[in-house]
Each structure stands twice: as C-alpha cells, then as structure tokens.
Amino acid sequence: MEITQLLQAGVTKPHPDQAASATWLALVHASTRAVGGVVTTSVEEPTTGRNHYRVGVRLRDGRPLSILFNAAALLVAGAERQDVNAAPTLTTVVRLKLDHLGWLIFSR
Numbered sequence: 001m002e003i004t005q006l007l008q009a010g011v012t013k014p015h016p017d018q019a020a021s022a023t024w025l026a027l028v029h030a031s032t033r034a035v036g037g038v039v040t041t042s043v044e045e046p047t048t049g050r051n052h053y054r055v056g057v058r059l060r061d062g063r064p065l066s067i068l069f070n071a072a073a074l075l076v077a078g079a080e081r082q083d084v085n086a087a088p089t090l091t092t093v094v095r096l097k098l099d100h101l102g103w104l105i106f107s108r
Contacts, residue, residue, distance in 0.1 A: 014046035015072035021045075021053050024069045024076065028055055036060030046071070056081060065091070 025043055032039055041056035053069040064081035068090075078092040 013072065014048065014051045015070075016045055017071035020071045020074075021069060024053065024071075025055065028057070028067050032057045032059075040064070052077075 021043070029039055037057050037059045039055060040058050044050075044054045046052055051070055051072065052075075053071070055067050057065050057067055059065060066079045066081050068077045068079055069075070070077075077090045079090050
C-alpha cells in the first residue's frame with residue numbers, strides 16, 4: 001500500500017498508542033527546538049473523526065504548523081494550521097519504522 005493511500009479518511013481507526021505517542025512527542029519537542037521553534041499547544045489524542053495525534057508548533061520564522069501522528073499507520077505529517085474542524089492541508093509526510101535504535105525515517 002502506498003503512503004498516500006494510508007492518508008485517506010477511513011483507512012485506519014483512531015488508535016491511541018501511549019508509548020509510540022510519547023516517543024513521537026519527545027522527537028517533536030527536540031526537533032522543533034533544534035530549528036529554533038517552539039511547541040505551542042498540548043497534544044490532542046485520536047478521536048472520532050480524526051485518526052491521528054496533533055500538536056501545534058511555531059517555526060523560527062513565526063509560521064504556525066501542526067505536527068500529526070497516525071500511530072496505526074506510523075505516519076507523521078506536517079500540516080498548515082487552520083480551523084481545528086477542517087481537514088488538514090499536508091505539507092510533508094513521512095512513514096516511520098521502529099527498530100532497536102528508536103524511530104527512523106522509513107520513506108517519504
């Protein structure tokens with residue numbers, strides 16, 4: 001299955017995964033700080049109608065961005081911030097693979 005097929009609504013159900021989300025959130029904080037940005041919102045967990053975790057960040061240039069994590073499909077995406085009820089406009093999507101060293105980027 002191609003990565004874009006995994007992004008279609010209804011492909012995965014809301015899938016809370018505390019261990020994976022904790023690892024993802026730690027990477028979001030570290031990565032955002034490394035590029036001069038800040039995390040601006042608390043994490044929103046998957047719920048009916050949204051199968052991903054979501055956290056807001058502000059980049060060094062002041063641009064707001066949402067970082068999304070679908071635990072079931074191991075997908076992370078960057079999306080432009082907009083109305084919380086609107087479908088996200090994705091800017092970047094990566095598929096992750098977990099191995100004994102931690103999270104690695106698997107494919108774009």
